[in-house]
Amino acid sequence: MEINAPIQRKVAIIGSGLIGQNWAMLFASAGYQTSMYDVEPGQLQRALEGTRNQLTKYEQKGFLKGTGTAEEQAERISGTGSLQECLNGAFYVQECVPENLELKQKVFRELDALVGNDVILASSSSCLCASMIADGLAHMQNVLVAHPINPPYFVPLVEIVPAPFTSPDVVVKVRDLMKAIGQAPITLQRECLGFALNRIQYACINECWNMYKTGLLSAADIDSLCTNGLGMRYAFIGPLETMHLNANGIKDYCERYAQGAVRVQEETFHQIPVLYDTPTAEKIQDDWAISLPLQKLPERRAWRDNMLAKLSKLKSDEKSAENEELK
Structure with missing residues (x-):
């Protein structure tokens, strides 16, 4: 075909x-x-x-x-x-x-x-x-x-x-x-429930949920952690390349930080699956009640799509510039 x-x-x-x-x-x-x-x-x-x-x-x-x-x-x-x-x-x-x-x-x-x-x-x-x-x-x-x-x-x-x-x-x-x-x-080389993106997304939400539920961070600060931290980085490089760049290659990263990562997980991670329970959801929604009430969701979605459009154009322009340099 x-x-x-x-x-x-x-x-x-x-x-x-x-x-x-x-x-x-x-x-x-x-x-x-x-x-x-x-x-x-x-x-x-x-x-x-x-x-x-x-x-x-x-x-x-x-x-x-x-x-x-x-x-x-x-x-x-x-x-x-x-x-x-x-x-x-x-x-x-x-x-x-x-x-x-x-x-x-x-x-x-x-x-x-x-x-x-x-x-x-x-x-x-x-x-x-x-x-x-x-x-x-x-x-x-x-x-x-x-x-x-x-x-x-x-x-x-x-x-x-x-x-x-x-x-x-x-x-x-x-x-x-x-x-x-x-x-x-x-x-994907084989079927699995949730495929790949949702599995990573759920893992992220799980820890966000746990941090909120245990009172470690507010809902706004948890989202800021992603939008002003991980999200900015992951818009251009993924977690494995991040490891590769944050040390002298990914092997060096693991030799330096793997045991520390295990300690953090043992001390702070909750057993999965994590239930996204209604009482916690209601508290988070209450936190958003002033800055993002339900009636403003369509407006916020439109803003989100506009920002993603700008990011998409930026990445496309950068890729085109890189291709031109390689010619």
Whole structure:
């Protein structure tokens, strides 16, 4: 299956919520004709209007990705209430329905009955494995998880998680496709609950939860620890490279600091799993009541996405400059 001529190729997006809209804009930015399907006509119309408006805003702010103007990219995105029409001519399908196992199983059974043998079926699931969703389907060898990180348009990581029955050729093709639309794919060598990003995220939240619950830090200071400390560093290098740079290589780091890290963990870490309990959650929410009450969450999410857009552009510009220096 060739994926090098995007203008002539079509992808299908199943579900037109925010994740589906982000996928549609990403594929359209790379030149793919993109069809969104939704059972709710009103939601579908809002999604088409939303993608067009977002692309226009991104163009105005200098955040637009890929090829063509915002208008040209918007014209590559269509919508339909017919699943068959959405799938006609598509070589790749990205499922974006809510994280509900029974719903995803139902959707994949419907897809399985309508697609040919060479169509790739990917789920946007954030925790559910492909083997839980598609085991026993006629085309299960073409099924895997391609998990985006919210918001996908500005956070490029995609976790590719094959099931034991997924064809290795499909894994390679999806990884190549993700690169072609400007994303940064990683490939898990086997299925596991939570995949990779959520496992690291949960470990971070666990310690934040414990520090708050034991009264070590306030909620605001815990977040500051990340945004003004770890987050700034990890936006450009990961924890393993950090170890490598903070000593004379990672081997030297471990020889210097490994025993100290063990002592810290033995003295301070709580046994897992850590339950994110409601009483503690209520206290944290009360701490945010003045600076970030619930009614301000949409405004804050928009601010978050705008800041991620700026960071994404900065990293893209830096990468382009580095590539120019290497020429």
